[in-house]
Amino acid sequence: MKSFFRLIGFEYKKIFKKRSNIVILLIAVFLTAFSSLGPLMGNYYIKGEIFESNYEGMKRDREYIRSLSDREVGSDILSEAIGAYSLIPPTDGKYTDTDEYQRYARPYSEINYIIRKSYGMNDWKEVKSLTGKDVKSFYDVRQGAVERSIEETTMSPAEKSASVSLSRQVKTPFAYSYTGGYTRFFSQMYTTAILICFICSICIAPLFSGEYTDKTDSLILSSKYGKNKVIHAKLITGISFSVLLTIMLTIVSYVTVMMFFGREGGEAPIQIFLPLSIHPFTIVQAALLYFTIVLMGNLLSAAIVMLLSARLKSPFMVMVIMTVITVSPMFINISENTLWIYHLFNLIPVNMFYLSRILDKFSIDLFGLIVQPYEVTVIFSVALGIILMPLAYSGFKKHN
């Protein structure tokens, strides 16, 4: 066993002895931290003049929302929000540039978002039309909107029923809370996940094919452990590198975001961020689920990289193919009408990284068993990874 860990150590040494890999990892840490704080950079302008810096704006919003925290999302707070938005005068420009918005409505901007999503309003002005009676039936209206959105899909009756049943497990009333840190973390994690995908491709691609281009394959394959232990060591290195990189960059994202935006709100329901979500998760549970899915996506991506690395002759080709696999799905939009294609498309690693898809309204009937898309993602990643690993193993072992 000791020799196995020594071999893993040498595989890591090969990765970290390359100066380019160190530079890439440092750039990744910097980019992650920098992009986490991206929304805080620059200023907000009204009529061509600086109104406030984005950092000041975030702090102000945070204070506004904190002043409303721990209140129930119910008729009182909704009525206050509607009242405040009613004070905004008609304007040809952006309503957020008005003095009334800044003075009265801004503290309720998130409440306004929840109202508009729940009541199906596209225009902020429509909020004014809501009456006290409408507001009192907020949770019924929201549940109605959720169930309508489920009904409008092409899911089977069993799947629809499962989604409706799940949505009814969401606890009401919602406790309102400031969740700015977590919501920024959710937005940032998509960028971080893609970055991890790219870096893994660059650093892991030479695991096998680098031996071919360096002409060290003959030495390895003719050695005692060359056709067994060292291949396992390489596979474990690829997997553990992917896991460690995901953990590291997630921590960088989390810590940076929480330091600047604030870390409270973990116990709030996810519906504060995604008002029509059918999942009865708190924000922190959603964050953990998101991290798990990002980890799974990157593990699958690492397994694909290693398979390509063992089968192709150069790391460069591996990187080119992985870039195509990572980038091209971003330009393809698959309709939700043909659900099996839509669900399959969401199993491409880079497509796993959308939180809105992870916590979407769909349930999936998998040979009679009703499962959630995130469960399918986890099962698929593990299963495909298990299939790809032996193929990578035999690819290197049988390399001539």
Added chain:
Amino acid sequence: MELIIDRLTKQYKNKIAVDRISLTLNKGVYGLLGANGSGKTTLMRMLCGVLKPTSGEVKFNGIDVSQEEYRDSLGYLPQDFGYYPEFTAYEFLLYMASLKGLAKQSAKDKAKELLELVSLSDSAKKKIKTYSGGMKQRLGIAQAILNNPKILILDEPTAGLDPKERVRFRNLISQLGTDRIILLSTHIVSDIENIAGMILIMKDGQIVHKGGLDEIIKAIDGRVFECTVDAGEAGKLISMHTITNFRQENDKTFLRLICDKSPCENAISVKATLEDLYLYYFKEVNTDEKLF
């Protein structure tokens, strides 16, 4: 100790690189001689389990080439092999020792010992990318013998070594050859002459001749002549016979050639060498490398 090669064949589409070779190798140094493309490297790669044969088998003391136990007994220096440029020689040997299953302390001791043996102790902590070709070759030799192999396969081991290093290498191989099987290929005929107890001549994927030095050169015994002739006569002899040496001496030409009977009046019969035999066997191949 017995390495049995049984009807070993490697075919690439319509080209047979190694053609039904059967050999039994015991303790000692075997020199594999052959022109480029004769199948030497292919044969060696199959003996190391790096290349899968089309048919036939290789067994060492009954253990198949595909087994870990076989590879545990093997040391291999490929003809064209690479290193990890960012590794130091010491790190590289430790890595190779791990691949060969040596325990940590034993790997450290052995790495130091072998770096000393191949005169790389002073450069042990330098990155391999700073090494000259000869230093890399010496490091390659060191990694091949890290696990004290019972079978040592060396493909062009003396390439890049200077004459002094070559002599040291020959001595080392002679020492090692006393208790293991060593198979080495080289283009440098004198290396094989000096260290190989058994010479294998390979041509078109087959072993066309094998035996000790004296035995093997018997094939051209009494057919090697030296003579000094004028330019006209030299031209005629060159076109008719295999020339193994040629030298201009004032207005005359010195020739060493192989032919069935004395080629001219003043020709004298001389003792054949392995180089004569090599040139005789491979006169048709590599025509672009002909002496004339």
